[in-house]
Amino acid sequence: MTDTGDQVKKPLHPAAASSQAFQVADIRPTERLFDDPEGRDRLEKVLSRYPEKRAALLPMLGYAQERNGWVSDESMAEIAGALDLTPAYVRSVTTFYTMYNRHPVGRHLIQVCTCISCHLDEADEVFERFLSETGTRAGEISEDGRYTVIEAECLGACGFATAVQVNDRYFENVTPEKVPAILDELD
Amino acid sequence: MGYPYSHDLEVGTLLSRHFGNEKARTLEGWKELGGYATLPKALEMDPDAITEVVKNSGLRGRGGAGFPTGVKWSFMPKEPSGAHYLCCNADESEPGAFKDREILRWVPHLLIEGCLIAARAIRAEHVYIYVRGEFFPFSAILRDAVVEAYEDGYVGQNILGSGWNCDVTVHLGAGAYIAGEETGLMSSLMGGRAEPWIKPPFPAQSGAFGRPTTVNNVETLAAVPMILAEGADWYRQWGTEKSPGTKLWCCSGHLERPGTYELPLGVNLRDVIYEVCGGAPDGKKIKAVIPGGSSTAMLTAEELDCSGCYEGMAEAGSALGTASPIVMNEDTNIVQAMRRIAQFYAHESCGQCVQCREGTSWTAKILHRIEEGDGTVEDIDTLYHLCEQMTGRTICPLADSVVFPLLSSLDKFRDEYDALIKR
DSSP states (O other): OOOOOOOOOSOOOGGGTTOOOOSOSOOOOOSOSSSSHHHHHHHHHHHTTOSSGGGGHHHHHHHHHHHHSSOOHHHHHHHHHHTTOOHHHHHHHHTTSTTSOSSOOOSEEEEEEOSHHHHHTTHHHHHHHHHHHHTOOTTOBOTTSOEEEEEESOOSOGGGOSOEEETTEEEOSOOGGGHHHHHHHOO | OOBSOOOTTOOTTSTTTTTTOGGGGSHHHHHHTTTTSSHHHHHHSOHHHHHHHHHHHTOBOTTTTOOBHHHHHHTSOSSOSSOOEEEEEEOOOSTTOOSHHHHHHHOHHHHHHHHHHHHHHHTOSEEEEEEOTTOHHHHHHHHHHHHHHHHTTSSBSSGGGSSOOBEEEEEEOOSOGGGGSHHHHHHHHTTSOOOOOOSSSOTTTSOGGGSOEEEEEHHHHHHHHHHHHHOHHHHTTSBOSSSBSEEEEEEEESOSSOEEEEEETTEEHHIIIIIISOSSGGGOOEEEEEBTBTTSOOEEGGGOOSEESHHHHHHTTSOOTTSOOEEEETTOOHHHHHHHHHHHHHHHOOSSSHHHHHHHHHHHHHHHHHHTTOOOHHHHHHHHHHHHHHTTOSSSTHHHHHHHHHHHHHHHSHHHHHHHHHO
């Protein structure tokens, strides 16, 4: 079964501003986050939900990645400025969390859960198959820029092993044999 | 019904009734199914009366610790001197657990209603639903449900004309298991590294943003509307005296029918594994079960006749945890499985406490060495020593989480360790 996190097209409700998917194929690389109305609107809506500015940090790091595909030093500095935090503090938070990419990744970030329940299934074989089919080593971007394959800790889909996350989508009950079809489905 | 399978032993009328029914995801469909019928009642009740009903129901926290929910609520100040917050813990990331995601994606409005009733009881003005980042498809469903609830007046200002205001915000994590620990969750919510803090101060005194806060699990809050609607005694018709009600059991590993099932607490664990989930596939025997998610002590196939409730699993020498049995068949290499679990905790240690940071990573390294056939007899002693050093000496229970399965695997499957060492 596959669910997709489709975005609603109407204006973003403030209650939803801190929960936008930040691992997406459709990235729009941008030099600065808050120079356009969209960025300023997101910042304002996120800030409206918390009594302290600092709480907007994770949502804004997510926003940087949603736009750029990763969180650059420039984005961290810009977010630090917007939230009255030091760049060093922002870096300490960014690097604590595994989902913020500190380097660009392929358009499709493929994360194979190899934690215990998936390990008991065929996760290691699924992971190897993704690497061989994409011709990459773990963490590399494939030559055509389409794929990066990494191992993930528990994705919370243990009853549907092996679980694979591709950007904001889940693929479940994945076997090594199903890997080529999944790759074909991704543009 | 459970998902994706169901079974006669299930009590399918409570949390899981509408699992698999897409109609339940929209506000319109949910109202047709009888949703949001309890909120008006809660709005007319005194907040403390709501807490009293939940206290009497005996509902216990479904996130693993099993603390009585009504008692937790009663710790909140009765005369607010400022903002109170409710944090809904949807950072489901215990290996083996995948129950909260079924609530998020099938019955998001049930969770929202539960959050609002709880917020009313603890006099909170804002509910933060902290969902693990990876759950994009499920947080999107919840997020859309929250927006719909705002548009229809169930959330926000002057809810249903009552004069009561309460906001709900869906907040995404970014990949940190430790954000599932309640103080770690609040650290993360406030824009920090998800580092737990020493209690006291307890969240009810000083939690999110330094204000009185209650943190409850998704499954706990989702049970609240029906408890309030039907009463404490009704809820107590299921479960045991000390563990009333039903529980979502999420079963994974070597099983014929893995999935999430809503079963009464006190169900026999053997029945869960063999009757409900059909035992191991391909006629294999079961070697071991980690009954409550990866942080609980392993049981052998001979030890499965125990009562699946908080006190029953403790008597069996393990814990109910999140009721997430991980089943391993006769072909499983226990040392390898244990190494994989230790590797998880080593990866997820926040690094504040030496015992945990060093203990989890050395545990994983030593287990890997033994698995590769390079272990020594002394390694076993070192593992026991590490377990001793890691237990009860840290800010949060993450270090203990690796000790429980590790100690039990050493005690119960020592022959497998010895065989690899002698190889």
